[in-house]
Amino acid sequence: MENLFVFSGLGADKRVFNYLDFSKHNTTFINWVHPTHNESIENYAKRLTKQITSEKPILIGLSFGGIIAVEVGKIIESKKIILIASAKNKSEIPFYYQFAGFLNLHKLIPTKLMKKSNFLSFWFFGINSKENKNLLTEILNDTDETFLSWAIDKTVNWKNTHIHKNLKHIHGTADRILPIQFVKSDVKIVDGGHFMTIDKFEELNIVLGNSIKN
Structure with a gap:
């Protein structure tokens, strides 16, 4: 049984993992x-x-949570x-x-506007169902x-060049927020968007289970 420490997406919480099965492991959801x-x-x-209480844990990060998991992995010894x-x-x-980060263009967009859900946010996240x-x-x-506001600033200005020695990257081919052409993923989820922990959970459960074991 592995010790998993899970980081949710930007501003999100463990609700985005509602359909993922971590029951076979000791799982802790990190609180922002x-x-x-x-x-x-x-x-x-x-x-x-301070929330990580096990030695050599497995860190799992979604979206911005993945960026933070990478940074945490530079501080503590992580198995994967x-x-x-x-x-x-x-x-x-x-x-x-x-480019937006270099020119501080992201700071011109009101944070309240980015919190509003509408057809554009649904499109970016690849969401179709009412639920x-x-x-x-x-x-x-x-x-x-x-x-x-802080997390967006840190994302667009991220300077990390280090890659953990044992890192697995799962990415959706239809991700519109972090398009797959910019990343080198180990596993591709066909038609998976940025919300694929919810709408592609069945396939993701299999891939995630294999990634934890292997």
Whole structure:
């Protein structure tokens, strides 16, 4: 039985993993904490390590949670890191996000606007069903604005070049937020979008189980 520590997506919580089966392992869902003023991503990751109570754990990160898992893996010895719909280094962050970060263009968009669910957010996340639209709406409504603004800034300005020695990357071919052409994934989920932990959970459960074991 492995010790899993799971990082959810940007501003999200463990609800995005509702359909994934972690029952065969000791699983801890990491809680986001409030970032301090101008806190670096490295220092933030260091603070989250207080929630990791096992030696040589397996870290699993979704989207922004994957970026944080990578940073945590640089601080503590981890058996394995598994990324879902995420990026393992700065080269996998799309150039247009990096350009926006360089010019601080992302700071021109009101955070309240990014919290609103609409046809555009549903399109980006690849969501079609009413049930999944309702779940995303709930998650966005519950997202802390300060954390959201901070996390977006850290994503578009991420400088990491290090790749963990034992890292598995799972990515959807239809991801519109982190398009697959920018990443080098180990496993591709056909037609999987950025919300594939919900709408591609059956296939993802199999892939994730194999990634944990092998």
